[in-house]
Amino acid sequence: MASNRISIKDVARRAKVSITTVSRVINKFPSVNPRNIKKVDQAIAELKYRPNISAQRLASGTNNTIGLVMPGYPGIFHSFFAIEIIRGVGHACESLRLDMVFHISDGNNPLNTSYLGGVIFADIIENAKQVQQAHDENVPCLVINNVVEDIDVSYIAINNFKGGKLAAEYLVSLGHRRIAVITGNLRTQAGFDRFDGFMKGIDELKVAISKELVFNGDYSRRSARQAAEYFFSMDDARRPTAVFAHSDDMALEVIAVAYEMGIRVPEDISVMGFDDNPQAIYGPVALTTIRQPVFEMAEKSVRVLHEMVTGKRDQKYRVALDPELVVRDSCLPVGAS
Amino acid sequence: MASNRISIKDVARRAKVSITTVSRVINKFPSVNPRNIKKVDQAIAELKYRPNISAQRLASGTNNTIGLVMPGYPGIFHSFFAIEIIRGVGHACESLRLDMVFHISDGNNPLNTSYLGGVIFADIIENAKQVQQAHDENVPCLVINNVVEDIDVSYIAINNFKGGKLAAEYLVSLGHRRIAVITGNLRTQAGFDRFDGFMKGIDELKVAISKELVFNGDYSRRSARQAAEYFFSMDDARRPTAVFAHSDDMALEVIAVAYEMGIRVPEDISVMGFDDNPQAIYGPVALTTIRQPVFEMAEKSVRVLHEMVTGKRDQKYRVALDPELVVRDSCLPVGAS
DNA sequence: ATGAAAGCGCTAACAG
DNA sequence: CTGTTAGCGCTTTCAT
Secondary structure (H helix, E strand, O other): OOOOOOOHHHHHHHHOOOHHHHHHHHOOOOOOOHHHHHHHHHHHHHHOOOOOHHHHHHHHOOOOEEEEEEEOOOOHHHOHHHHHHHHHHHHHHHHHOOEEEEEEEOOOOOOOOOOOOEEEEEOOOOOHHHHHHHHHOOOOEEEEOOOOOOOOOEEEEEOHHHHHHHHHHHHHHOOOOOEEEEOOOOOOHHHHHHHHHHHHHHHHOOOOOOHHHEEOOOOOHHHHHHHHHHHHOOOOOOOOOEEEEOOHHHHHHHHHHHHHOOOOOOOOOEEEOOEOOHHHHOOOOOOEEEEOOHHHHHHHHHHHHHHHHOOOOOOOOEEEEOOEEEOOOOOOOOOOO | OOOOOOOHHHHHHHHOOOHHHHHHHHOOOOOOOHHHHHHHHHHHHHHOOOOOHHHHHHHHOOOOEEEEEEEOOOOHHHOHHHHHHHHHHHHHHHHHOOEEEEEEEOOOOOOOOOOOOEEEEEOOOOOHHHHHHHHHOOOOEEEEOOOOOOOOOEEEEEOHHHHHHHHHHHHHHOOOOOEEEEOOOOOOHHHHHHHHHHHHHHHHOOOOOOHHHEEOOOOOHHHHHHHHHHHHOOOOOOOOOEEEEOOHHHHHHHHHHHHHOOOOOOOOOEEEOOEOOHHHHOOOOOOEEEEOOHHHHHHHHHHHHHHHHOOOOOOOOEEEEOOEEEOOOOOOOOOOO
């Protein structure tokens, strides 16, 4: 432990008051004589005193540490999603003066929640047990990016179904009929729902999509490249006129492959992404995409959790935020080149 | 605080032993009767008991929480560097059973280190004060990615100067004479050193580089795109035959722009990166780059810090790791197309 | 407005 | 191998 030898006693002695008074000024009780406040503040400064948080927590029985547990599967850290979550949660913790302890988990080791005021699960992938456990242990918890039905916990999710549908409707409205899709990891709820929403949307509009235009990706650029090479090597009659990638990153890769092969976007083919990653604005074409408010979701999750931890909220918080269509330059009506 | 009412006393009562014995089995003391271990473990399981970490810390005077403070400037979170740091630190904490509290900082608010066993600073950008403060407060701390001379702290850095030089030497050995460079943020030590090393390397080899071939970037893809457009619009006599981007991300963007403009890599122009980002292997050409072991550096930093925190290391740890050249397919001898 | 004293839940001598 | 007893540094009654 850091040499933090000076304790509240030293401060009290130096300020010639009781430790209780010192405690009071530390915790900004209103009932302290201004003179004493001054003396104590001065003593604190001179002694470079910093309260021992473990002691504070033990004595007060409070805990403003929250855990952020992220699925640890390979590649997640390179995704826009993960970064935005970390940023959003980190930012909110900073402003609420909460400590965030960060956990990468593959779901195998049980989570030690004993020193956590609450925990935020960034998606549930292979680690539903941990959520169940936290819930069983009565630790306030909240799940991000996942509509959870089987456990009675709070969540803030994105309506990915609607996002997929939005994409389908937009592309079809542009006259596209041969629309390829590069899915995310279908074993995740987000991946599945986007695909599901897209297909249902297509279906409702009486358009059919052949199986060969569905490429099972995994959010990686690598899988997008494979998909693009596959689609672009098709002969004219079968080749898609539009491709909907389930992440902006993948869409960007599709565009890159297109240019490498001398195919222009959007003139020769329309490309649509999902995320609204700012990176996607500065390429050769600004990307048309489905925006999902990840940062906001992450921030909100901290605020809600904090309310639960502090007892200001007793009931569960369960919402699915709507994504929205962001039209930029990478999609054109079919035949408009 | 999470309802964690059951305490060590309850366990002791239930197992019919003293709380000390319970404490001993919790902390895996070797000297406990197997029978008692069993009884205690059972009681713990039945009661769903989880020790109160604040109490443990207060009583033992230890603290296995470490802080990771990252500079909060825009864009950092989208960099390979930041992600690798988080991954590496997170991973090492996981295996050392340390808690990592994550801090995004613009360097303005002072850092509260009172509950931190130690602190890792991921680079120093605008926040040298915080490092100084932690050092003054006697909190074990370690700086990553920065050779720090003016404060007496430990650091693990990368020899970026050497990295830049390596790039210069390789490109020159390939016969290139008009070599463009897209720098990172020159106000960071890493950015400056890479550039410095590169220029010195060029210089030693008696090659001159005109000012117009130096583009002041900032690690963003956006700046790389600007740079590429600028370089590629030059007439044949002035146009560079190779470009060295100070990050793989930027190099990838250069390649993308090249293909968009019908310029082939490496046939028409050689491109070199810096990082060894796995993303850079799957593009149209596998990227030749300078590898810097960021993940390893991050992991190592946790281990070293942990030694400092636990008193197993008393002197400062100060190293600069060597980067290495990774030759793949994006650079060709000049005129070899 | 202030202080004395009793814990918070646990670990660490110290005996036995 | 086990239990008793002090604290760790702070907050919180309860008096004053």
